[in-house]
Amino acid sequence: MIPDTMTAVLLTGHGGIDKLDYRTDVPTPRPGPGEVLIRVAAAGVNNTDINTRIGWYSKAVTEDTGTGGAEGFDTVDDADASWSGVPLTFPRIQGADVCGQVVAVGEGVHPSRIGERVIVRNMLRTYVDYRPYECWTIGSECDGGFAQFCVAPARETHAVDCDWTDAELAAIPCAYSTAENMLHRAGLGAEKVLITGASGGVGSAAVQLAKRRGAHVIALCSPAKVDAVRALGADQVLDRGADIVAELGEVSVDVVVDLVAGDGWPALLDVLRRGGRYATAGAIAGPICQIDIRTLYLKDLTLYGCTFQEDVVFENLVRYIEAGEIRPVVAATYPLCEIAKAQEDFLAKTHTGQLVLIPPEVAR
Structure with a gap:
């Protein structure tokens, strides 16, 4: 009734x-x-x-x-x-x-x-x-x-x-489709990916989904959540306040999946390799960032803003669930x-x- x-x-x-x-x-x-x-x-x-x-x-x-x-x-x-x-x-x-x-x-x-x-x-x-x-x-x-x-x-x-x-x-639906869409748009494969905000709903989904694609996952989160994020499958976990250029080195990452933005945003482009890709679907630390355009064009970077989702993104999530590949x-x-x-x-x-x-x- x-x-x-x-x-x-x-x-x-x-x-x-x-x-x-x-x-x-x-x-x-x-x-x-x-x-x-x-x-x-x-x-x-x-x-x-x-x-x-x-x-x-x-x-x-x-x-x-x-x-x-x-x-x-x-x-x-x-x-x-x-x-x-x-x-x-x-x-x-x-x-x-x-x-x-x-x-x-x-x-x-x-x-x-x-x-x-x-x-x-x-x-x-x-x-x-x-x-x-x-x-x-x-x-x-x-x-x-x-x-x-x-x-x-x-x-x-x-x-x-x-x-x-x-x-x-x-x-x-929301968290996992957002994460999968970023990985889909960036074309992530068995590469090195840096994921910000890795303990949240979208971030934790991105860690699992990136591992499913065979990626080496570097995750950023608060110190209190390191063990939980590592349990999701992250290969390396860094303090969200860390100097990532000092920790990882310049041109060391293939893909950045960013949900945070804010004042620390420029360093995310610094760690990308030449020809690297950056994907974002959030800015919880603040939407206004500063970019040095020379970093963008001299390194041949590609930036993806990810809201719209192709049909295959959600269809794939259902397939992953039914195959027991994520949880x-x-x-x-x-x-x-x-x-x-x-x-x-x-x-x-x-x-x-x-x-x-x-x-x-x-x-x-």
Whole structure:
């Protein structure tokens, strides 16, 4: 039975954690043509959710994500504070990670899909007619997984056959697709790769996925997390505050996968070999960096900004899961009503891996 109303967390505007409104009377969505309705079993917590809430994507914001993570920013321009650059519509149900069970289908979707255990591709192409370099982020441009039910395009809702918990599956869509996309775009093979922010959701995913490709992984993280990151498969772990040029030497790395940016960014290009590649999908230490263009062109470097994902990226993740080639680390789970606590803990960054929210069960 699908109830008329559901429990969900509504984002009521850009700002602090107080903008998250836990409600039990939100209308349950209905699937339209080509869509499925998912009973959400678990939803991961990501930088994407926090960045969208605080409006960090606005060019008016120049600080690191942690500075405004709890309270928000005073400088946000709502006009460009989303992934797409189009103002968000409020209230919005966030949640870029969706794991659950299909319970209803819209017109044009075969009823046999009902009952499937699924995850949803977080960078949706259906709603932009699969145009290159365009996408909607679930939980940003459309409602996401911080609720008992969620609607998603059937074409981008993937059945997964594995023995993982729901929380483990919910750790995959945003973090692992972001990591795999960077490795895919940079064409990483059996090479030497430097990964920043290696203890976070995306960073820990990148370590595992890079090892799967046969790479020699050098990871940067805080000293307290060295053992945990090494357990993920990293071959070498350095303090995130280390002088990486002194530790590794110039022109010593084939690929850099960066989620941090900030003041230490120039050194990442210094350690790249001639013809090396740099890929980024985050800037948690600050989005404004200084570049010496001579380093870029004299070393024949290639820089990749990675948001849009080709279809094969998410399809590969499902294949890796079903083949038992990867497995996420879930640091903690929280009931959906404790979303504020979950985001506070996420911002504290004392964990390794993913934090996951569990919606209340639905009467059946």
